[in-house]
Amino acid sequence: MADIKDTLKKMAEQIRDERNAGANTALRVGSLLLAMIDAGADVDKLRKIFICKDQDDFTGFMLKLLGGMEVGEAVDSMVAGKGIVADRNGRMQLSRLEVRDSAVFKEIIYNRLNAQEGDTSYSENGVIESVALESDGTYTLKLRKRWENDFTAFQEGDIVYGIVNNLFSTGEYYASWMRVLSKNVPANSISVLSYPDSEVPGGKNYPPTELTIITRRGNAFNEDRQSYWYLSATTDKCLVWLEGVTKPVLEQNNYYMILGRLPNLDLFDNLPVNYKHSYIFARAGIFGELYRVDWQGLPVQELVDRGFWSAEVASSDNPYTNTQERADTVWHYGCKWKCLMTGTADEPQYAAAGWAMLEGNPEFTIEIGSTKGWYFDIGTFSTTLYITGKLYNRDVTDHILDADVSWTRDTGNVSEDNAWAVKRAGAGKNLPLTIDDLGPNYTNMRVCTFKAQALLRDGQQFEVAENFVTF
CATH class of the missing domain: 1.10.12 (Lyase 2-enoyl-coa Hydratase; Chain  A, domain 2)
Structure with missing residues (x-):
């Protein structure tokens, strides 16, 4: 060319x-x-130079279609479109895409919603392409190949089942339970035996049918194939992990993990379970962090009993702690105390900033004592009455203010007793007494009662206690 x-x-x-005239x-x-x-x-x-427009042609060089491309009767629409449409911005629209090896996507959009119904099995599975009933009562199931070198993964002893909707009548569904006897890899088929009605859930088994999706639920003898993981959106309404499955009817010890509504099992009978609520059940758990909240979403602290309070423990490398998830408790003088501050060195008692009393004797009481005992010679009577306050089985006298202690006397003479009370209003926790404090008629009456009342202030609250002695 x-x-x-x-x-x-x-x-x-x-x-x-x-240039010559007449030459051309x-x-x-x-x-x-x-x-x-x-x-x-x-x-x-x-x-060899141009691409034909009226017949098939090709080029060994790159072909740039800067304006886009349309193949067939192209209509640009996700609903009523047809053909192939490719624009200059890299968008392509077509009805079907088949990839032989692999496809790489930056993002896959399923109309922003991926929904499925029925039960989802995470185990070996296959679609029955044809069913042949053999003379010995077994079935030969030919399984559909999803690609050229796709061969069944079912093994001998596998417990397989499938659920089929009866679309030809009322729409009910039924299950078919089988055990794999052998498999034919070149034919991509398996030989199965149907379980009798007495060995399947519901007490009724059905023969296998074409187009049924079957999956492995366990294995009759191979322990490595006796686990099963499935998501149920029909009856169980939960995510379940099973172990040790050797037959169609499950035992309670087959349930190793449940996420969702709990099935009615005997092992839940003694628990306050609401079968309409969702739970997490597992044989064991390993947690980095575990938070407990109530129905309002508020944290629930776990109380950990650390036994009797010890000053050595309080100053050790593992002291008493309080976190959002847990709080240590101790016993001290018959009362149970909750730790309020991690690492506190305070002894659990009234007014200790690091502790709060949970259980024990909550009563504030006072006792009245005498510096010279309770036996006197009337001619030389002299003593001092004093009060001792107790709360949580401990002495709290030092926390009682003198101004919060009042004394009254009862000799039967109201006016004399009131005058005495006014005179001794500032006595505080200690009340000195002489023979004159017993009243003018004591030698005749021989009865005089002194009553003490004390207040113990605790922030915005206060406790009141009373006691009396009679001479």
Whole structure:
């Protein structure tokens, strides 16, 4: 083609550059035109340069379609579209895409919703393509190949089942339970035996049918194939992990993990379980962090009993702690205390900032004592009464203010007793007494009662206690 191009170019240049009058004759110009026509008539040579529009063609070089591309009767629509549409921005629309090896996507959009119904099995599975009933009562199930080298993963002893909707009548569904006897890898088929009605859930088994999806639920003898994981959106409404499955009817010890509504099992009978609520059940758990909240979403602290309070433990590398998740408790003088501050060195008692009393004796009481005992010579009577306060089985006298202690006397003479009370209003926790404090008629009456009342202030609250002695 290059030789023809050079020849035509030389003939055209000869006509262009000719300066002699009458030299460019009709013969010379016509010869150029005829040569051009002959060159254009060589279709095979033109096909090496141009791409045909009227028949199939190809090119070994990159073809750039800067404006886009349409294949077939192209209609750009996700609902009523047809053909293939590719625009200059990289968007392509087509009805079906088949990938033989692999496909890589940055993002896959399922209309922003991926929904499924029924039960989902995470185990070996297959679709029954055909069913053949053998003379010995077994079934040969040919399984559908999803690709050329797709062979069944079922093994001998596998417990398989499938659920089929009866679309030809009322729409009910039934289950078919089988045990794999053997498999034929080249034919991609398995030989199975149906379980009798007495060995399947519900007490009724059905033969296998075409187009049923079957999956492995366990294995009759191979322990490595006796686990099963499934998500139920129909009856169980939970995510379940099973172990040790050797038959269609499950035992309670087959349930190793349940996420969702709990099945009615005997092991839950003694628990306050609401079968309409969702729970997490597992044989064991390993947690980095575990938070407990009530129905309002508020944290629930776990109380950990650390036994009797010990000063050595309080100052050790494992002291008493309080976190959002847990709080230590101790026993001290018959009361149970909750730790309020991690690492506190305070002894559990009233007014200890690091502790709060949970259980024990909550009563605030006072006792009245005498500095000289309770036996006196009336002629030399003299003593001092004092109070001792107790709370949580501990002495809290030092926390009682003198101004919060009042004394009254009862001799039977109200006016004399009131006057005495006014006179001794500032006595505080200690009340000195002489024979005059017993009243003017004590030698005749021989009865005089002194009553003490004390307040113990605790922030915005206070406790009141009373006691009395009689001479």
